[in-house]
Amino acid sequence: MEGMQPYLIVILVQAIYGVMYLLTKVALNHGMNSFVFVFYRQVIATVVLVPIAIIFKGKDALKVSPAVFLKMFMLSLFGITGALNLYGVGLRYTSSTLGAASFNTLPAMTFLLGVLLRMEVVKLKSLSGTAKIVGIVVCLGGAMTYAFYKGPRLLSWSHHDSVARKDSQHSNNTWITGTFILLCGNILWSLWTVLQGRVLKEYPSKLLFTAMQCFLSAIQSFFVAIAFEHDFSPWKLGFDVGLLAVAYCGIVVTSITFYLQAWVIEEKGPVFLAMFTPLSLVINVILSMFLLGEAITLGSVCGAVLLVCGLYIVLWGKNKEAGRSEIHQERQMTVLESTASEVV
Template sequence: MGEQLGPYLAMFFVQLIYSGMTLLSKSVFNGGMTTSVFVFYRQFIGAIIMVALSLIFERKQSVPVTYSFLAIFKIFMLSLLGLTLALNVHGIALAYTSAMLAAAIVNCLPASTFFFAVLLRVEKVNLRTKSGIVKIGSVLLCMGGASILAFYKGPQLHIVHHHRDDRQHKDHFSYNNKWILGSLLLFLSTTMWSLWLVLQSQLLKSYPSKLTFMSIQSVSSAIQSFGIAIAFERDFEQWKLGWNMRLLAVLYCGILVTAVSYYLQALVIEKKGPVFPATWNPLSFIIATVGSVILLDEPLFLGSVLGGILLVLSLYSVLWAKSKEGISHNHNSLPIQPYKECAEIKTEIPCSKPPQ
C-alpha cells in the first residue's frame, strides 16, 4: 500500500514545492528585490548543490568523463538560452503579472516543445492519425490560452474579500501594457525552455554523464547570471539578503527545488515513467492560484481562469497523444516534463532544471 501511494504523495509534494517557489518569488519581487539578483543567488546555490551531487555520485565511475573545450562551450551557450536568459525573462514577467499566470503558462511547455521538435525535424507528426491531429490541436490550444491570458482580463472574480485598498494593486495589475508585456515575456520564457529542451535532448546523446552535464550548466548559468545582475543592479543594498523573506526565497529555490523536488521526480519517473509527473502540473496551477489570491492578495480575473483551462487542455492533449503513440517508454523521445524548472537526473528525460 505504501509503495502504491508513494509516487502520488511524492508528486503532490513536488507540486507544493513548485507552487511555493512561484509564490515566494512573486512575494520578494513585490517587496522590491531585483529579479536579476534573485536569479543569480538561486543559480549560485543550485550550482553548489549540483556540483556536490556530481562529486558524490560520479567520482567512483570506472571510466572518467572528460569534456573538450568545444563541448563545454556548447553547454555554456545552452545554459545561456535555457537557464540564464529564460529565468531572467521569467522573473521580469512574474514581476509584471501574477503568480497564478506564471503557474498557468508552464502547462504550455509540452505543446511548445513539440512545436520546436517538429520545426527542427527532431520529431515527426502524422496528420493521418488521431494522435497527430491532437498534437496540432494542442499547439492551437496553447496559443489560444496564451492569447487569452495576455489580451483578455475580463471581470474580476471575488472569491475572497480583499482587505487591502484596491489602489495598491494599480501598479501591478491595472496597467494593461505591463500585463500584456509580462504575459508575452512569460510565453517567451516558455518557448526558450522548449527550444532548450529540444537542443539539450540532442546534445545529451554525446554526453552520458547527466550529473556532470547539469553541473556544468549550473555553474555556467551562475557565472552568466552574475554578469547580468552586476550589469543591471549596481546598488549594493539590493544585493543584501539578511534574515528575511529574500533569504528564505533564495534558499527555498536553491535547495528544495533543485535538490528535493528533482530527486522525488527522479524516483517517480523510475517507477511510473516520464508521463506520470507531467499529469500533475495543473495541481501547481491550482495551488498557485489559491495562494496568490489568499496570501498575496492578488485579484483573480475571468480571462486568467479561461486561459489557464485552455493551457491545461493543451497539456493533456499532448500527453494523450504521446501515450497513444507509446512514446512514454521510448528512450529516444523528447521530454515532456516542464523545466520548472526540469533538470531531472534520470535516464528517460534528458533535461535540466529551469527553473533553479
C-alpha cells in the same frame, strides 16, 4: 502504500513548484531585483549540487571535453540563464498565477520546437497527430486569453483587497508585455529541453550535467545582473523573504525536485509527470488569493481551462502515438520470431 508513492511524490513536486511561483513573486514585490535573484538562486544551487557531483562521481566530474563544455555553456546561457531571467522580468510585470499557468504551455512548445527541428514527426492524417496540433493551438489560445482578457472578478480575498487593486492596476499597464516575456522564457526553456537530449548522449551523467549547468549559469547570471543593476545595494541579502525565496529555489526546487522528478520518470514515465503539471497552478491560485490578494477573474479561469485542456490534448496525442509505436514494434518482433522459427 508503495503503489501510492509515485502519486504522493508527484503531488509534492507540483506543490513545490506552486510555492516557488508565490515566493518569487513576493520577493520581487518587496523590491528584490529579478536579475540578482536569479544569480543568487544559481549560486546556491551550484553550492549544493557540485559537491554532491564530485563526491558521487569523483574524478569523472572533471572530465569534460572542450566541445561538450561549449555545448553546456550555450545550453546554460539560453536554457537556464536566459529563461530564468526572462521569467523573473515577466513575473514582475504580471502575477504568480500567470507564471504558474504559463508553465502548462511547455509540453506544447517543446513538441512544436521538436517538429521544427525535425526531432518529432507529425502525422496529420492520424488522430494522434491532429490531436497534438489542436492541443498546441488550444494552449496558445489559453495564453492569449490570459494576456488580453481579464473580465469580471469571480473570487477575491477581502482582507488583501487594497493590495489586489494595486496589483491589478499595475498589471493593466504591463500585463501583455509580461505575458509575452513569460512565453519567450518558456520558448527558451523548451528549446533547452529539446537540445539537451543530444548533449546527454555525449555526457550521460544527469547529475554532473545539471551541476555543471548550474555552475555555468551562476557565472553568466552574475554578468547579466551586473549589466542591469549597477548599484550594489540591491545585492545585499537580509533575513527576509528575499533570502527565503533564493534559498528555497536554489535548494528545494533545483536540488530536491530534480531528484524527485527523475525518480517519478523512472517509475512511471515522463507523461505521468506532465499530467500533474496543472496541479501547481491550482495550488498557486489558492495561495495567491489568500496570501497576495490576487483576484480570480473570468479571463484567468478561461485561460487556465484552455491551457490545461491543450496540455492534456497534446499528452493524449503523444501517449496514443507511443502506444501505437510499441504495438508496431511488438508485431515486428512477432514476425521476425515466426520467420526465424520457419527457417529453423
